[in-house]
Amino acid sequence: MPTSNQPEPVSERFIDLSRARRIWAVAAVHGDAERLSALHDAIGARFEGGDRLIYLGDLLGGGDVRATLSEALRFRRSVLALPPLYLPEDIVYLRGRQEEMWHKLLQIHFAPKPKDLLHWMLERGVDATLRSYGGDPDQGFAAANEGMVALTRWTGRLKAAMQAVPGHHAWFSALRRYAHSGPGGVLFVHAGLDPARALADQRDAFWWESGAFARAASGFEGFARIVRGFDPAGGGWSEDGAILTIDAGCGKGGPLVAVCLAPDGSLLDRLEA
Structure with a gap:
């Protein structure tokens, strides 16, 4: 990855x-x-x-x-x-692994091959986290087809949804290796x-x-x-x-x-x- x-x-x-x-x-x-x-x-x-x-x-x-x-x-x-x-x-x-994939998904608009990376993460279980914050894999693939601007908007909505739930953003920020x-x-x-x-x-x-x-x-x-x-x-x-x-x-x-x-x-x- x-x-x-x-x-x-x-x-x-x-x-x-x-x-x-x-x-x-x-x-x-x-x-x-x-x-x-x-x-x-x-x-x-x-x-x-x-x-x-x-x-x-x-x-x-x-x-x-x-x-x-x-x-x-x-x-x-x-x-x-x-x-x-x-x-x-x-x-x-x-x-x-799951928290790391979610972190990478929120930055997927920077990936050179975002569709491939999204496929890879979905095969490894990130779907549950994505859907919990109102995301849809099909929307992610569609945004990737449109280009970086659309993909940035999509990840921005996911990040905003996570930040809207009290304590979740702070929890992700406190993760250690x-x-x-x-x-x-x-x-x-x-x-x-x-x-x-x-x-x-x-x-x-x-x-x-x-x-x-x-x-x-x-x-x-x-x-x-x-x-x-x-x-x-x-x-x-x-x-x-x-x-x-x-x-x-x-x-x-x-x-x-x-x-x-x-x-x-x-x-x-x-x-x-």
């Missing part, structure tokens, strides 16, 4: 969770708002002072996008209200990782290099555990050496999983909804 070569501030890429007492990590949701609500209830009953919460990408990608984001924001408000007072960065949302709990701790990613690249050079590997993830089983940059929330191959829960996949197929007929980890990578709890 095309990526931008524009430099990105390091502070925008990741969150440091090294001050956490425990870390709750939620697998890919894929628009299943009901399971997310049930999982939130279970996490809420066990959440303790000093805990942190991270969603490992792909809240979107099927189901009811608006209801899913509304539920995520509702639970965020409830956690932020807990004593001691939590900070916004204590609740982390990683950018998944990865998070970790410090040296010797846990590295949290969405779907992929290329062990041949340094962490700072992973770029789109977090979304599209899922096939290389298994090679991190022997370790990566000293992290005790590397956790991902989505397996595109649908292999389910998997542990192998340093790597842990917590995706159980939510949004595709399987349950939604969350795990609770100590900052050193020890698995403390596992929940399903």
